[in-house]
Amino acid sequence: xxxxxxxxxxxxxxxxVEAKDPRAKSMVRIAFEQLLEHRIAVLSLGVIALFCGIAxxxxxxxxxxxxxxxxxxxxNRYGEFSREHWLGTDEAGRDVLIRLVYGTRVSLxxxxxxxxxxxxxxxxxxxxxxxxxxxIDTVLMRVTDSLLALPTIPxxxxxxxxxxxxxxxxxGVVPSDMVSIVKMVLVLMVFSWMTQARLVRGEVLANKDxxxxxxxxxxxxxxxxxxxxxxxxxxxxxxxxxxxxxVGSAILYEAALSFLGLGIQPPTPSWxxxxxxxQELIYSAPWLAVIPGILILIVVMAFNFLGDGLQxxxxxxxxxx
Amino acid sequence: MGSFIVRRLIQTLLVTLALSFVSYxxxxxxxxxxxxxxxxxxxxxxxxxxxxxxKTLGLDQPVYxxxxxxxxxxxxxxxxxxxxxxxxxxQILGPRLVNTLFLSGTSLLLSLVIAIPLxxxxxxxxxxxxxxxxxxxxxxxxxxxAFWLGLMLIIVFAVKLNWLPAGGTETVGLDAEMGLFEAAFxxxxxxxxxxxxxxxxxxxxxxxxxxAKMIETMRHDYVRTARxxxxxxxxxxxxxxxxxxxxxxxxxxxxxxxxxxxGAVITETVFAYQGAGKLIFDSILAxxxxxxxxxxxxxxxxxxxxxxxxxxxxxxxDPRISYA
Numbered sequence: 001x002x003x004x005x006x007x008x009x010x011x012x013x014x015x016x017v018e019a020k021d022p023r024a025k026s027m028v029r030i031a032f033e034q035l036l037e038h039r040i041a042v043l044s045l046g047v048i049a050l051f052c053g054i055a056x057x058x059x060x061x062x063x064x065x066x067x068x069x070x071x072x073x074x075x076n077r078y079g080e081f082s083r084e085h086w087l088g089t090d091e092a093g094r095d096v097l098i099r100l101v102y103g104t105r106v107s108l109x110x111x112x113x114x115x116x117x118x119x120x121x122x123x124x125x126x127x128x129x130x131x132x133x134x135x136i137d138t139v140l141m142r143v144t145d146s147l148l149a150l151p152t153i154p155x156x157x158x159x160x161x162x163x164x165x166x167x168x169x170x171x172g173v174v175p176s177d178m179v180s181i182v183k184m185v186l187v188l189m190v191f192s193w194m195t196q197a198r199l200v201r202g203e204v205l206a207n208k209d210x211x212x213x214x215x216x217x218x219x220x221x222x223x224x225x226x227x228x229x230x231x232x233x234x235x236x237x238x239x240x241x242x243x244x245x246x247v248g249s250a251i252l253y254e255a256a257l258s259f260l261g262l263g264i265q266p267p268t269p270s271w272x273x274x275x276x277x278x279q280e281l282i283y284s285a286p287w288l289a290v291i292p293g294i295l296i297l298i299v300v301m302a303f304n305f306l307g308d309g310l311q312x313x314x315x316x317x318x319x320x321x
Numbered sequence: 322m323g324s325f326i327v328r329r330l331i332q333t334l335l336v337t338l339a340l341s342f343v344s345y346x347x348x349x350x351x352x353x354x355x356x357x358x359x360x361x362x363x364x365x366x367x368x369x370x371x372x373x374x375x376k377t378l379g380l381d382q383p384v385y386x387x388x389x390x391x392x393x394x395x396x397x398x399x400x401x402x403x404x405x406x407x408x409x410x411x412q413i414l415g416p417r418l419v420n421t422l423f424l425s426g427t428s429l430l431l432s433l434v435i436a437i438p439l440x441x442x443x444x445x446x447x448x449x450x451x452x453x454x455x456x457x458x459x460x461x462x463x464x465x466x467a468f469w470l471g472l473m474l475i476i477v478f479a480v481k482l483n484w485l486p487a488g489g490t491e492t493v494g495l496d497a498e499m500g501l502f503e504a505a506f507x508x509x510x511x512x513x514x515x516x517x518x519x520x521x522x523x524x525x526x527x528x529x530x531x532x533a534k535m536i537e538t539m540r541h542d543y544v545r546t547a548r549x550x551x552x553x554x555x556x557x558x559x560x561x562x563x564x565x566x567x568x569x570x571x572x573x574x575x576x577x578x579x580x581x582x583x584g585a586v587i588t589e590t591v592f593a594y595q596g597a598g599k600l601i602f603d604s605i606l607a608x609x610x611x612x613x614x615x616x617x618x619x620x621x622x623x624x625x626x627x628x629x630x631x632x633x634x635x636x637x638x639d640p641r642i643s644y645a
Contacts, residue, residue, distance in 0.1 A: 149625050150336075151621055151624045153583040153586045153598075154598065154601050154617055154621065157586065158344055159347070161351055162351055163350055164350075256467070260587070260590065261606075289476065290473070292469075293465075297461070297464055301464035304463060
C-alpha cells in the first residue's frame with residue numbers, strides 16, 4: 001500500500017501555502033503523526049502490507065515451498081495438517097496453504113481494482129454533478145440515489161449470473177481464465193461508486209463559489225482544470241477514507257458472490273470460493289471452512305481500522321495541536 | 322409534504338420499472354436457454370423444431386417487444402409460470418415472501434432493541450473499557466463475512482453442540498394437530514441462528530452510529546443550556562440528547578432495512594431457509610426466469626418503498642427539513 005504517497009497528496013492539497021518556518025510541520029507530517037498515534041491503524045497498515053506482500057510474491061512462495069495450487073492428489077482428500085501440507089488439503093487433495101496464498105492475490109486484486117475504478121467513476125460523476133449543477137446534476141444524482149437504494153446482494157446476484165461470453169465485444173477480448181475476475185470487477189464496480197460520487201458532489205458544491213475558485217475562473221482556467229486542480233484536491237481526504245473502507249466491502253462482496261458460486265470460478269482460488277463447498281466441509285473438514293473466513297475477517301477489519309485512523313488523522317477539525 | 326410524497330412515489334415506481342427492464346434484458350444473457358435444454362432432452366427435437374418453437378413463443382422478437390408483453394401480463398396479475406416448480410409464480414412467491422418478512426422483521430426488531438440502547442449506554446461512558454470493547458466488537462461485526470458467520474454458527478451450535486437445527490424453516494412432516502404454540506416454538510428454533518447471523522452486522526453498524534450521533538448531540542449548546550437550567554441528568558440525556566440524536570439514526574435504520582433484506586439472501590441460502598432471497602438465488606441457478614424476475618423485482622420494490630417511508634419519516638421528525 002502506498003498509503004504514505006496518498007497521504008502526501010491529500011495533505012498537499014489541504015495546504016496550498018508551504019510553510020517557510022523550519023519548525024512548522026507540513027500537513028503531511030501532522031496527518032502522518034496523527035495516524036501513528038492511532039495504534040490499531042498502524043497495526044492494520046502492517047497487516048495490509050503483509051497481505052499485499054503475500055499477494056505480490058505468491059509465485060515466489062509457491063516456488064520456495066515447492067507447491068502448486070492446482071496440483072491434485074485424490075488419494076489425499078481432506079488431509080490433516082502435516083509437514084508437507086501445513087494447513088492440510090482440500091476436497092481435491094490440493095494444498096490449502098498455497099491456495100490461500102493465491103486466493104489472497106485474487107481477492108485483493110479484485111477488491112483493489114474494483115475500488116480504484118469505482119473511485120474514478122465516483123469522482124467524475126460527483127464533480128461533474130456538483131460543478132455544473134442544474135439538469136445534469138438532477139439526472140446524475142437521481143441515478144446515484146436509485147442505485148444506492150437497491151438491495152445490493154440480489155442485484156449483484158443477478159448481475160453476476162450473466163454469462164459474459166454472450167456479450168459480443170467482451171467475450172473475445174478477455175482470456176478465458178480471467179473472465180470471472182474481469183466480470184467480478186465490472187459487476188462490483190457498477191455498484192460501488194455511489195458513495196464517492198455523493199461525497200465529491202457535496203464537497204464540490206460547498207467549495208465551488210468560494211474565492212479561490214472564482215480567482216481561478218477569472219484567470220481563465222477551463223472548467224475541467226478548475227475541477228481537477230482547484231476543487232478535487234479539497235475532496236481528497238474524505239475520499240481517501242471512503243476508498244479505504246470500500247476496499248473492505250469489495251472484499252466482502254466478492255467473497256459472498258464467490259461463496260455462492262457466482263464470483264471467481266474454480267480452479268482459480270479466491271477466499272470466497274474456497275468456501276464454496278462449505279456445506280460439505282462443515283461435516284467433513286470444518287477447519288477448511290474456518291481458515292479462509294478468518295483471513296477475510298482480518299483483512300477487512302484492517303481496512304476498516306485504517307479507514308477509521310485515516311479519518312481521525314486527515315480531519316483538520318480533529319487535529320489536537 | 323404531500324407533493325414530496327407523490328414525487329418520491331413516482332420516482333420509486335420509475336426506478337422499479339427501469340430495474341425490471343434492465344433485469345429482463347439481463348435474463349437473456351444468462352447461461353442456458355430453457356428451450357435449448359428442453360430440446361436437448363427430447364431426441365425427436367430437430368434444430369428446425371427449435372426455430373419454429375421460438376417463433377410461436379415470440380422469442381425471435383426484440384427484447385423491448387417481449388418486455389412489453391411480459392409487463393402487460395404482470396399488469397393483469399399474471400406473473401407467469403414456474404418451470405421448475407410447475408406452479409404459477411404467485412403461488413410460490415407468497416409464502417416465501419412471508420418467510421422472508423418474518424426473518425427480516427425479527428432481525429430488525431432484535432437489532433433495534435439491542436443496538437440503540439447499547440449505543441446510548443456506551444456514548445455516556447466514552448473511552449471506558451466497556452466502550453473500547455464494544456468498539457472492537459462493532460468493528461468485527463462490520464468486517465465479518467455474513468455467510469461465514471452463518472457457517473461458524475452452524476458448526477458450533479448445530480454440528481458440535483447439536484442444540485439447534487443446521488438449516489430449514491420448520492420441521493418437515495410435522496403434524497397439523499400440533500398446537501399453535503408448539504408450531505411457533507418450532508419455527509423459532511429454526512430462526513435463532515439465521516437471525517443471529519443476519520443481525521450482527523446491523524447491530525454493529527447501528528451501535529457505532531448511535532454512539533457517534535449521541536456524543537455529537539451532547540456537545541450542543543442546547544444540551545448545556547438544559548444542564549444550566551438545572552434539569553436532572555436523566556432528563557437532559559433522554560429528553561434533550563437522545564431525541565435529537567435519534568433523528569439521523571432514523572435514516573440509517575431505514576438503510577439498514579435495505580441491508581437486512583439484501584443480506585437475507587445470503588443468510589437464507591446458508592441456512593436453507595425457504596425465503597424470497599433463496600428463491601431468487603435458486604431460480605437463477607435453475608434458469609427459472611419468471612420466478613427470478615418476479616421475486617427480484619418485488620423484493621427490490623419493497624426495499625425502495627421502505628426507503629420512501631424512511632424519507633417521509635425523516636422529514637416529519639426533523640422540522641428543519643422541508644420538502645416543499
